[in-house]
Amino acid sequence: MALGAAGISAESVSVSLDGESVLRAVDFVAPKGLQVAVLGPSGCGKTTLLRSIAGLQRIDDGEIRIGDRIVAARSLHAPPESRGVGLVFQDWALFPHLTVAANVAYGLPADQRGRLTFGGRRQARAAAHVADLLEMVGIGDLVDRMPGSLSGGQQQRVALARALAPKPSVLLLDEPFSSLDTNLRADVRADVARLLRQLEITAVFVTHDQDEAFVLGDEVAVMREGKIVQQASPAQLYAHPVDPWLARFVGDADVLPGDGRGDCASTLIGRVPLQDEAMGAVDVLIRPEEVIVESGGDGEVVAIEFYGHDAVTTVRLVSGEEVRSRTTGAPRFAVGDSVSVHHSGAASVAYNRSHTV
Numbered sequence: 001m002a003l004g005a006a007g008i009s010a011e012s013v014s015v016s017l018d019g020e021s022v023l024r025a026v027d028f029v030a031p032k033g034l035q036v037a038v039l040g041p042s043g044c045g046k047t048t049l050l051r052s053i054a055g056l057q058r059i060d061d062g063e064i065r066i067g068d069r070i071v072a073a074r075s076l077h078a079p080p081e082s083r084g085v086g087l088v089f090q091d092w093a094l095f096p097h098l099t100v101a102a103n104v105a106y107g108l109p110a111d112q113r114g115r116l117t118f119g120g121r122r123q124a125r126a127a128a129h130v131a132d133l134l135e136m137v138g139i140g141d142l143v144d145r146m147p148g149s150l151s152g153g154q155q156q157r158v159a160l161a162r163a164l165a166p167k168p169s170v171l172l173l174d175e176p177f178s179s180l181d182t183n184l185r186a187d188v189r190a191d192v193a194r195l196l197r198q199l200e201i202t203a204v205f206v207t208h209d210q211d212e213a214f215v216l217g218d219e220v221a222v223m224r225e226g227k228i229v230q231q232a233s234p235a236q237l238y239a240h241p242v243d244p245w246l247a248r249f250v251g252d253a254d255v256l257p258g259d260g261r262g263d264c265a266s267t268l269i270g271r272v273p274l275q276d277e278a279m280g281a282v283d284v285l286i287r288p289e290e291v292i293v294e295s296g297g298d299g300e301v302v303a304i305e306f307y308g309h310d311a312v313t314t315v316r317l318v319s320g321e322e323v324r325s326r327t328t329g330a331p332r333f334a335v336g337d338s339v340s341v342h343h344s345g346a347a348s349v350a351y352n353r354s355h356t357v
Contacts, residue, residue, distance in 0.1 A: 005033045005200055006066050006084065006169035007066075008029065008053060008065070008202060009028070009065045010027065010063070010065075011027055011062055011063045012061065013026045013027075014056075014059065015048055015052060015057060015060055021230060023052070024045075024227050025061075026045070026227060029231070032202055033202055034202060035196055035203045035219075036220070036221060036246055037200075037205045037207055037213035037214075037220045038204060038220075038223060039210060039221065039222050039250075040224060042210060044226065045227075048206060050219065052064060053066075053170075053204065054172050055071065055072070055077070055078060058077050059073070059077075062138075066084065071083050076123075085169075085172055085204065086165075086172045087171075088156075088174075089172040089174055092156055092240050093159065094158055094162075096147050096148055098147075099143070099144050100143065100146075100150070100158050101130050101131075103209050105126065107163060108130075122338075130165070133161040133164055139157050139161075152181070156177065156180065157188070159177075160195075164199075164330065169201075169205070170202045171196065171204070171356055174206045176205075178207075185212075190215065192216075194214060205217065205240075210249065210251065210309070219231055221307070222248075222250065228305070241253075241285070247349070252326070253288075254285075255286070256268055257281070257353075258283065258350065260274070260350055265284050268319055269341045272348050273288070273346070274348060275332070275347045276349075282353060283350065283351045285351070286343070287352070289326045289350075291325035291341060291342075291343065292341070292343045293315060293333065293339050293341055294342075295333075295338075295340075296338060297341070298318045298338070298340070299315045299318065299338065299340055300336065302322065303332070304334070309328065310328050311327055311328055311331040312324050313326075313332075324347065
């Protein structure tokens with residue numbers, strides 16, 4: 001099924017609800033044909049941003065474009081139905097009294113929905129389109145089933161097919177997998193990500209789950225308190241977070257005080273190479289996979305978390321600071337062991353001490 005993708009851009013978008021600022025001069029881009037995850041804690045404004053793009057929320061200031069068209073500004077609000085946007089809601093919002101096929105057909109424009117009712121060749125084309133959509137999302141055999149008889153994953157796929165029915169240029173998904181159990185969520189989101197990349201449709205996912213954002217997003221935009229802190233590829237976000245808060249939010253991280261000496265910093269676990277030169281008092285980002293623990297020394301193992309595929313060992317240094325080390329396989333140490341800790345030598349990020357969050 002061919003879809004005409006369009007890019008999305010938001011520039012200095014602000015929204016207040018009940019007198020409270022929810023979006024604060026947000027700048028956001030979803031390049032044409034890419035999938036962008038909007039990640040952030042509850043209440044940071046990510047769903048409001050999605051609703052503003054969809055046309056379900058008026059903006060107070062700024063500008064939103066879909067493709068080359070301005071769809072929202074201070075004195076402009078294009079209605080949702082004119083924006084070429086498909087929506088998948090958190091609870092899927094299926095009609096319980098309609099079959100799977102009828103639910104998907106509801107996503108078609110009104111004149112095409114009528115063709116399913118009044119018969120003829122047009123009805124056949126519309127029905128074939130619905131059947132193609134259901135096959136594409138992997139539930140072609142459920143066409144006559146009722147939503148109440150489906151699993152959560154199957155209902156989610158129906159909602160996706162309905163959103164794709166009118167061939168939107170943009171697809172917006174608000175926490176689409178949060179109602180699924182953990183194992184099913186991983187399978188369904190991988191299938192959906194694969195499908196959307198095949199379709200080359202522009203998609204924006206809202207999520208509070210870092211793993212989900214990294215799986216789904218070609219790029220990830222991280223929000224905090226109504227602003228986008230950083231937007232980049234998952235690898236860039238993990239390797240070069242702009243501040244310590246973001247470093248901790250997108251993965252396990254410890255921040256140790258250090259003394260910047262150009263291309264390295266002196267820390268409690270020794271010399272740490274830096275990605276960018278720094279001088280003076282800094283805070284150094286330390287990822288657990290970069291920490292090496294060896295027997296003997298003045299550190300003490302105070303906690304071990306074993307996940308089967310890897311283990312995280314927490315060591316309390318003689319200074320009282322704690323640092324974590326991640327290794328594959330079973331733990332090598334036990335709580336109470338005396339150990340020493342040093343850095344792997346991978347280049348890290350240092351922050352001016354005053355910027356630590």
